[in-house]
Amino acid sequence: MRPAYCVVGGGISGLVAAYRLRMAAGPDADITLLDPADRLGGVLRTERVGGQPLDVGAEAFVVRRPEMPALLAELGLSRRQIATTGVRPLIYSGGRLHPMPPGTLQGIPAEASSLLGLVDDATVARILDERTRPLHWRRGADPTVAELVGDRFGAQVVTRSVDPLLAGVYAGSAATIGLRSAVPPLAAALDRGAPSLTDAVRAALPPPAGDSVFGALDGGYRVLLDELHRRSAAHWVQVGAERVDRAPRGWEVLDDEGTRWRADAVVLAVPAPRLPKLIEHIAPRTAAAARRIRVASAAVVALALPGGTPLPQQSGVLVAADPHDDRRSLLNAKAVTLSSRKWGRRGNVELVRLSFGRYGDTLARDTGDEDLLTWAARDLSTLFGVTVDPVDSHVQRWIDAMPQYGPGHADLVAELRAGLPPKVAVAGGYLDGIGVPACVASATRAADTLLKLGVAR
Numbered sequence: 001m002r003p004a005y006c007v008v009g010g011g012i013s014g015l016v017a018a019y020r021l022r023m024a025a026g027p028d029a030d031i032t033l034l035d036p037a038d039r040l041g042g043v044l045r046t047e048r049v050g051g052q053p054l055d056v057g058a059e060a061f062v063v064r065r066p067e068m069p070a071l072l073a074e075l076g077l078s079r080r081q082i083a084t085t086g087v088r089p090l091i092y093s094g095g096r097l098h099p100m101p102p103g104t105l106q107g108i109p110a111e112a113s114s115l116l117g118l119v120d121d122a123t124v125a126r127i128l129d130e131r132t133r134p135l136h137w138r139r140g141a142d143p144t145v146a147e148l149v150g151d152r153f154g155a156q157v158v159t160r161s162v163d164p165l166l167a168g169v170y171a172g173s174a175a176t177i178g179l180r181s182a183v184p185p186l187a188a189a190l191d192r193g194a195p196s197l198t199d200a201v202r203a204a205l206p207p208p209a210g211d212s213v214f215g216a217l218d219g220g221y222r223v224l225l226d227e228l229h230r231r232s233a234a235h236w237v238q239v240g241a242e243r244v245d246r247a248p249r250g251w252e253v254l255d256d257e258g259t260r261w262r263a264d265a266v267v268l269a270v271p272a273p274r275l276p277k278l279i280e281h282i283a284p285r286t287a288a289a290a291r292r293i294r295v296a297s298a299a300v301v302a303l304a305l306p307g308g309t310p311l312p313q314q315s316g317v318l319v320a321a322d323p324h325d326d327r328r329s330l331l332n333a334k335a336v337t338l339s340s341r342k343w344g345r346r347g348n349v350e351l352v353r354l355s356f357g358r359y360g361d362t363l364a365r366d367t368g369d370e371d372l373l374t375w376a377a378r379d380l381s382t383l384f385g386v387t388v389d390p391v392d393s394h395v396q397r398w399i400d401a402m403p404q405y406g407p408g409h410a411d412l413v414a415e416l417r418a419g420l421p422p423k424v425a426v427a428g429g430y431l432d433g434i435g436v437p438a439c440v441a442s443a444t445r446a447a448d449t450l451l452k453l454g455v456a457r
């Protein structure tokens with residue numbers, strides 16, 4: 001009999017898992033991909049805005065990690081990989097724009113001088129003094145980023161330098177994200193016995209990158225998604241999965257139209273909040289662990305402004321939400337990407353993305369499109385004095401899409417995986433890292449786990 005696999009969820013994690021299974025199991029394997037969305041890709045979604053392809057979910061990937069360049073090479077898509085133009089982002093704090101501090105790890109400085117102008121003199125003195133104060137670090141500890149950085153460098157470093165970056169990556173805050181997930185090399189340097197936070201940051205800082213830190217795809221992520229789907233030759237069924245049941249030989253996935261899909265093995269590549277319903281009767285420990293992963297929502301407003309709109313030569317702005325700063329209320333966005341500046345201009349438009357929503361707020365869920373567009377226009381005016389009407393726009397919501405990597409996340413994920421029955425594997429951005437490269441890695445691991453067990457019945 002031909003081996004049969006079900007992949008539940010057709011985001012990047014599910015598509016990579018389906019592709020890996022096809023490469024290993026060969027053309028005879030049945031691979032069924034269940035996803036109810038109007039198109040595959042999940043949080044990777046390319047829309048045409050102002051006539052140009054623009055990613056309205058994830059827009060980039062870290063190129064220091066090997067997974068994406070390797071996957072693109074494998075698929076013959078390396079020539080589609082593009083780099084940033086070299087322009088830098090800004091930070092908006094205290095009602096002013098500041099250069100992004102150089103030489104930091106997720107905003108945590110190695111030198112006080114890199115934060116001059118962004119934090120006050122007392123904070124600069126505190127950073128300078130940090131190496132003289134004894135550091136009590138317990139090997140393997142996983143405090144929140146705010147606990148460690150606030151204690152050593154002061155609250156302003158957290159709110160003005162670290163938080164804007166973490167809001168960009170997780171829609172989260174230093175007060176809720178664990179150090180080990182946010183900055184693994186820093187935790188490793190502390191475990192190795194760095195005598196101060198300053199020393200640990202210096203030890204963990206990667207050498208300055210000559211090339212762009214971020215890559216993207218010419219034509220958007222759609223190019224990659226289409227190729228993965230084509231090569232996986234997976235049969236996409238546009239339905240949601242309801243539950244996974246044991247079957248006499250392997251598993252059955254019940255979909256929301258009542259059809260049962262038989263499989264020797266199953267990859268579950270749905271977001272964490274969707275996982276418990278599918279497996280709580282066969283994997284209660286896994287379901288309980290998945291329920292403990294908190295999520296945030298975000299909304300992205302993509303605008304095409306007329307060509308020649310006087311935007312600065314910067315890649316964008318990250319916004320500090322300092323609770324003690326009244327002027328923060330001037331802005332609603334948490335980040336602005338000047339896409340045409342960051343990746344190079346295409347067509348006669350200036351493409352801009354504004355992101356709204358942080359962990360714990362309901363902006364992305366509750367704010368109507370018209371209000372989001374009004375906020376976007378107001379924020380561009382506040383930041384850059386730009387008041388032109390867009391020639392095109394698109395509003396995209398990502399509800400519960402951004403997992404929060406709290407303290408102890410790695411242990412939680414180990415518990416989640418340990419509760420899985422044989423031949424059921426998980427993949428997704430809530431496991432080993434939120435970024436697209438980490439999703440590729442988790443999907444590869446899921447497929448490998450199933451393939452190692454074989455499909456003998």
Ligand SMILES: Cc1cc2nc3c(=O)[nH]c(=O)nc-3n(C[C@H](O)[C@H](O)[C@H](O)COP(=O)(O)OP(=O)(O)OC[C@H]3O[C@@H](n4cnc5c(N)ncnc54)[C@H](O)[C@@H]3O)c2cc1C
Pocket residue numbers: 008009010011012013014034035036037040041042043044056057058059060061062239240241242269270271274298300398401402427428429430434435436437439
């Ligand atoms: C706004 C935003 C910006 C981001 N920016 C970046 C970035 O620039 N760089 C980066 O590296 N990462 C970025 N990320 C993170 C990254 O995009 C995600 O972690 C990654 O795309 C998640 O992929 P996934 O396949 O694990 O999950 P998803 O993309 O969420 O896919 C899950 C799929 O499961 C489907 N599904 C749900 N329930 C069911 C069900 N019951 N049955 C069947 N299917 C189901 C959904 O329809 C969906 O297609 C960003 C995330 C967001 C939200």
